[in-house]
Amino acid sequence: xxxxxxxxxxxxxxxxxxxxxxxxxxxxxxxxxxxxxxxxxxxxxxxxxxxxxxxxxxxxxxxxxxxxxxxxxxxxxxxxxxxxxxxxxxxxxxxxxxxxxxxxxxxxxxxxxxxxxxxxxxxxxxxxxxxxxxxxxxxxxxxxxxxxxxxxxxxxxxxxxxxxxxxxxxxxxxxxxxxxxxxxxxxxxxxxxxxxxxxxxxxxxxxxxxxxxxxxxxxxxxxxxxxxxxxxxxxxxxxxxxxxxxxxxxxxxxxxxxxxxxxxxxxxxxxxxxxxxxxxxxxxxxxxxxxxxxxxxxxxxxxxxxxxxxxxxxxxxxxxxxxxxxxxxxxxxxxxxxxxxxxxxxxxxxxxxxxxxxxxxxxxxxxxxxxxxxxxxxxxxxxxxxxxxxxxxxxxxxxxxxxxxxxxxxxxxxxxxxxxxxxxxxxxxxxxxxxxxxxxxxxxxxxxxxxxxxxxxxxxxxxx
Amino acid sequence: xxxxxxxxxxxxxxxxxxxxxxxxxxxxxxxxxxxxxxxxxxxxxxxxxxxxxxxxxxxxxxxxxxxxxxxx
Numbered sequence: 001x002x003x004x005x006x007x008x009x010x011x012x013x014x015x016x017x018x019x020x021x022x023x024x025x026x027x028x029x030x031x032x033x034x035x036x037x038x039x040x041x042x043x044x045x046x047x048x049x050x051x052x053x054x055x056x057x058x059x060x061x062x063x064x065x066x067x068x069x070x071x072x073x074x075x076x077x078x079x080x081x082x083x084x085x086x087x088x089x090x091x092x093x094x095x096x097x098x099x100x101x102x103x104x105x106x107x108x109x110x111x112x113x114x115x116x117x118x119x120x121x122x123x124x125x126x127x128x129x130x131x132x133x134x135x136x137x138x139x140x141x142x143x144x145x146x147x148x149x150x151x152x153x154x155x156x157x158x159x160x161x162x163x164x165x166x167x168x169x170x171x172x173x174x175x176x177x178x179x180x181x182x183x184x185x186x187x188x189x190x191x192x193x194x195x196x197x198x199x200x201x202x203x204x205x206x207x208x209x210x211x212x213x214x215x216x217x218x219x220x221x222x223x224x225x226x227x228x229x230x231x232x233x234x235x236x237x238x239x240x241x242x243x244x245x246x247x248x249x250x251x252x253x254x255x256x257x258x259x260x261x262x263x264x265x266x267x268x269x270x271x272x273x274x275x276x277x278x279x280x281x282x283x284x285x286x287x288x289x290x291x292x293x294x295x296x297x298x299x300x301x302x303x304x305x306x307x308x309x310x311x312x313x314x315x316x317x318x319x320x321x322x323x324x325x326x327x328x329x330x331x332x333x334x335x336x337x338x339x340x341x342x343x344x345x346x347x348x349x350x351x352x353x354x355x356x357x358x359x360x361x362x363x364x365x366x367x368x369x370x371x372x373x374x375x376x377x378x379x380x381x382x383x384x385x386x387x388x389x390x391x392x393x394x395x396x397x398x399x400x401x402x403x404x405x406x407x408x409x410x411x412x413x414x415x416x417x418x419x420x421x422x423x424x425x426x427x428x429x430x431x432x433x434x435x436x437x438x439x440x441x442x443x444x445x446x447x448x449x450x451x452x453x454x455x456x457x458x459x460x461x462x463x464x
Numbered sequence: 465x466x467x468x469x470x471x472x473x474x475x476x477x478x479x480x481x482x483x484x485x486x487x488x489x490x491x492x493x494x495x496x497x498x499x500x501x502x503x504x505x506x507x508x509x510x511x512x513x514x515x516x517x518x519x520x521x522x523x524x525x526x527x528x529x530x531x532x533x534x535x536x
């Protein structure tokens with residue numbers, strides 16, 4: 001077995017995470033073995049796993065990891081999370097869900113005499129829209145009076161990004177992606193108005209914290225090592241207060257680029273039905289365990305894919321309003337759909353320490369199939385990416401799928417071209433088919449309507 | 465709203481803080497100072513909410529679930 005260290009797991013000396021094929025392992029170092037044993041034997045770990053709040057864990061033999069497990073007290077094996085996503089890829093509702101989940105896990109831990117040593121958003125992953133806490137070594141014995149060590153981190157990685165969207169109408173994704181630790185209170189505070197500070201939560205956790213931070217920097221060197229204390233009642237009060245506050249946050253109403261796209265576009269209903277049937281046919285034949293919906297909009301065609309038997313879908317879109325629609329469509333259903341923000345012309349890079357702490361999209365994006373509907377013209381025309389490069393990028397993510405080609409005469413393409421010079425003489429159906437045909441077998445194609453949109457089902461699994 | 469009635473209290477508290485006694489220069493200093501400052505407030509708010517819930521329960525036949533109880 002060839003195990004590889006997860007480059008994102010180095011920060012906590014308590015243990016590391018390893019991938020060995022499809023298996024995921026975690027070492028538990030002797031320093032924290034006692035905390036882990038209490039967490040395991042006291043019932044909290046099994047309770048959280050049983051309720052679906054914490055990813056599963058079973059103790060495994062260390063020998064399979066060879067030297068990688070040397071010195072560890074335990075090795076845990078975890079089920080693989082279907083798709084690793086990062087907070088800077090989450091839609092607002094996913095981020096809010098993650099924040100509430102973190103607080104719920106912390107409150108449950110306090111009930112059982114434990115606390116969380118950190119509050120990193122990277123410890124939350126999703127199965128569809130269902131959040132999962134993934135770090136079993138974040139749980140330590142709670143000591144009466146200890147402060148909330150993860151408080152600043154919680155503010156930077158959960159509260160402040162949510163406030164940016166809820167109060168100022170700005171998506172936090174780009175800022176968060178450029179600042180992997182999140183948004184600091186002293187960065188957010190100057191952007192907020194006095195009205196925002198009428199909220200106790202904002203006044204304390206953002207403005208006061210920022211002021212105290214600045215004040216401490218001005219004060220210079222430490223004058224004492226006295227540690228502040230926080231009674232348990234106060235800690236619970238903070239966590240519950242934040243939970244009540246965050247549960248009410250919604251994105252500030254803003255007109256999005258295509259928030260109403262699915263219901264207000266250039267397609268006739270008959271075309272949409274034909275598209276759903278075509279996607280359904282491919283999905284029924286391929287039976288993908290994981291399907292990518294690139295440019296998922298509000299999830300119409302993901303719904304068709306689920307109906308046809310797709311087990312799991314990750315939907316990507318550039319538009320935050322569309323992602324919110326998609327979240328609401330699938331949340332609470334039995335169909336696991338994960339709505340992620342993606343600028344396809346600039347996907348998440350490999351970044352963080354040594355540029356390997358957080359993986360780039362290409363490294364994580366391996367699906368059984370994909371659908372890319374009403375997508376290629378936005379990249380090929382609006383972003384000037386040559387069609388062969390668009391297809392290479394798409395086909396690298398999944399061996400088979402459906403791609404839609406809208407011709408130049410299509411109203412949506414015309415709308416894109418209306419704002420710019422037509423420098424795309426090679427944007428044609430013939431060229432598209434030739435490029436795709438050179439890369440994959442074309443299983444079936446179908447014109448949708450009078451305006452000539454073309455759906456193509458490709459399969460590169462046998463054509464190399 | 466209760467939040468809005470007590471914000472001034474915190475403002476006064478911040479203004480009245482003496483020079484920080486534990487001005488570590490790490491990134492969490494502001495967080496630590498804040499927690500030390502609002503610990504008492506947070507406790508008082510929890511107690512206040514608890515009494516308020518009890519008072520409400522006295523005047524209603526079917527007590528309403530609080531947010532804390534209904535968390536999922």
